[in-house]
Amino acid sequence: MKDTVIIEKVKMKKLHNAVLLTGLPGIGLIGQVVGRYLVEELRAEKVANIYSPHFPHQVFMTKKGGIRLIRNSLYLHKGKKRDVLILLGDIQAMSSVGQYEVAGVILDYCKSMNVTEVLTVGGYSTGKIAEERRVFGVATSDALRNRFKKLGVIFGEAKGSIVGAAGLLPALGKQKDLEGSCIMGETHGSYIDTASARQIVLLLSKYLDMKVDLKRLNKQAQESQKILKKVQDEVQKSMAAQFESANRNVSYIR
Amino acid sequence: MKDTVIIEKVKMKKLHNAVLLTGLPGIGLIGQVVGRYLVEELRAEKVANIYSPHFPHQVFMTKKGGIRLIRNSLYLHKGKKRDVLILLGDIQAMSSVGQYEVAGVILDYCKSMNVTEVLTVGGYSTGKIAEERRVFGVATSDALRNRFKKLGVIFGEAKGSIVGAAGLLPALGKQKDLEGSCIMGETHGSYIDTASARQIVLLLSKYLDMKVDLKRLNKQAQESQKILKKVQDEVQKSMAAQFESANRNVSYIR
Amino acid sequence: MKDTVIIEKVKMKKLHNAVLLTGLPGIGLIGQVVGRYLVEELRAEKVANIYSPHFPHQVFMTKKGGIRLIRNSLYLHKGKKRDVLILLGDIQAMSSVGQYEVAGVILDYCKSMNVTEVLTVGGYSTGKIAEERRVFGVATSDALRNRFKKLGVIFGEAKGSIVGAAGLLPALGKQKDLEGSCIMGETHGSYIDTASARQIVLLLSKYLDMKVDLKRLNKQAQESQKILKKVQDEVQKSMAAQFESANRNVSYIR
């Protein structure tokens, strides 16, 4: 097996006006938390696995004593208005050449299934733990930006670059005439941020007109927010202590 | 030579219901010790060499002043019930792309020779030197797990991931409709562990119905166990000494 | 998308006796400053984008909330005597294999458009901030060297090697029967050097018979030179201070 391959688990009929939605690991693990929650709540069906020599050469041992390759997977949610293919995965490809190859293979497959839009989810790191998490976006057309703006997504404020599949998929998708956007939850960057993931799930349920029960996630988000607040307090105390200690010993600093 | 190639030393007839058994370097060198011991005791015949640009660009100098490329090799044991191809090697491929390529080439060759099962051998590192080494397993089907459980192999306890050929070969083999398992000897992880290798050889001789004389290995295992015990005692003494010394000098620690 | 590709934005007619002029990031950012200034002043039209998996797997977020892949781009200036294709880019390919691939794709495209000459711009690092920046050159033929010598370019003094596209493009171009040279502005090496870039723009406007308004660049160059002088003074003061301090505290040095 020399290249990235998609192995279908289910023979799908072609979809109509479908969206590729990604939930891969990244900043604050927001994409992964969002993707997994949606797959679970929507009972999306796994339709394909993606294998690549650009993933690490490892296999996971399962609880019942099985093994499986590191992979990405596509899950199908047949929605009221639009079908949604959700991309989950253990990991992203490890090199730039690998990232381009995996993204290209996924986009070609999606296009062959009548996917017309790519919507990736990521985190936007601010180094702070905000009370109310904002949602930032970038998109490949004004029409898309307007649709998301109506739902409260902020455009033009996020700066810099997006590393990995969350940026590559919509950008390469544009070259294949797919609409594309990346929606980013505001997050500290150093912690798993369920509260930010919750904001994205809420947004996606509106944008894609999907009924998603938020109960479990609300609870997780509250707990996560409490823990993050504690972490923040501890960090501040410890920084204050360090500062005092540094001042006390200032004559010994070299 | 641009890709991984298999060069046959002997024109083999197709095998019947054969097993690919691996003995490559890895944790505790258990796979390598097991593989080499079996090849020697069973007088398995070398049937093919595997060369790859994904192995290091080095050649070994031989005792009589020859050279040979770094390679893997396949040895054939014509068993009573099943034929066994044993994979030995100096080294595993150095990158993920290389590991996938080498594993793919080996599996395609084995499938063409009527291999139906992949059985890899590795070590499972616990950081301790156990009195009685256990044998852990993972496998790609319930049927296989049951066959190994009857022989005392423990499933569902080993956790985490398997790096390299020991995991890739059975996992990729499954995609090619080969049965697959990885059998791991319990080991400390930092030492060559002949005692653990012995347990695996014993198991394999039963599983594959092969007569293997264990005399040499029993002796090596006893010596290895004695040495490991000594090492363990030394390490503990030295840690205790360090701890005491640290306490004595505590006022000077910076 | 598995390889480096050139996507045309504009259907160009074949050019006549055209020059490929590069303005990629490198020593002192001289190439990039020169390239961008020329594109702006000459209002060169963007005619093609170059995408490659050998660029980093990142996308940039734009001010209005869009995204774009990391890329290189070609801009066309229809000159009085010769057409000029100017190559700008965020970055150069990250590996040797990538550099060769990107350079090869660009050269093949240029040759198909009737480009006959490759002219790259770089910096030549001296570790000093010269009052009057010299311009050094290397070229693939005596004829070219003579043309540049008449304009004050110094040949045979720059020593060592040129890393990246500034060297590869003319050297690989020679294998494709393109004339080639690399023009290097003398520079410190650790700072963006607009003063040196100015010298190159002046030279190119003569060499390619282009009218380029130097006003903006003159101003930037003066400011840049003032800043560099200050930096130099600060560095010298701080080195002197360190030296004194080292002497005063010499008994404490360990």
Place this chain on the structure above:
Amino acid sequence: MKDTVIIEKVKMKKLHNAVLLTGLPGIGLIGQVVGRYLVEELRAEKVANIYSPHFPHQVFMTKKGGIRLIRNSLYLHKGKKRDVLILLGDIQAMSSVGQYEVAGVILDYCKSMNVTEVLTVGGYSTGKIAEERRVFGVATSDALRNRFKKLGVIFGEAKGSIVGAAGLLPALGKQKDLEGSCIMGETHGSYIDTASARQIVLLLSKYLDMKVDLKRLNKQAQESQKILKKVQDEVQKSMAAQFESANRNVSYIR
């Protein structure tokens, strides 16, 4: 240009019973010194250049203001009995995949020119500066070993592995039915060793029945040996001083 290529400078007629002799950089630079000396003394004619994206993406600036890609080159010596193709180069390929590709391309080309034997030259590092440098060898057949033994080459004493082209070329050549050997000059390993190179040139002139004037090399070797002796004395003095100093200050060691 995506792959390793050989560009002929001269249209050669097919050779008869020719030898590929390598002079690439390696331990003690012995191969490179030997190769260059032979090319100069024998006035061998450059017949081909070898370019590869697996060499660094750099170009060298020449004295007269030209540029050239990093490359390897083949030089032809039409000998009395046998033709000799001498391989010189700035560098070896930078990765294992690159080394295999370059070696494969060179061997295929040589085979097409009727080369029947591969003879590489390297250094064998002992960490000592011997008075009389020995010459070690490895070879792919008994016949070859016997031919070299008659000339004083020592087989079966050099241990370990040979890294790079000096080992790959004869070992891969064997797969292509070429005879192969690697001749190694005994050397310290940390210095350029002209004295050891001299021994190899002497040997090769006998083995290949070539008249090589050793005057220049004899002189260089004597100077090099003197310098090495001085270096060795200095190193020993400085080690002794360090040792004494360490003993004097032993109470301060932490």
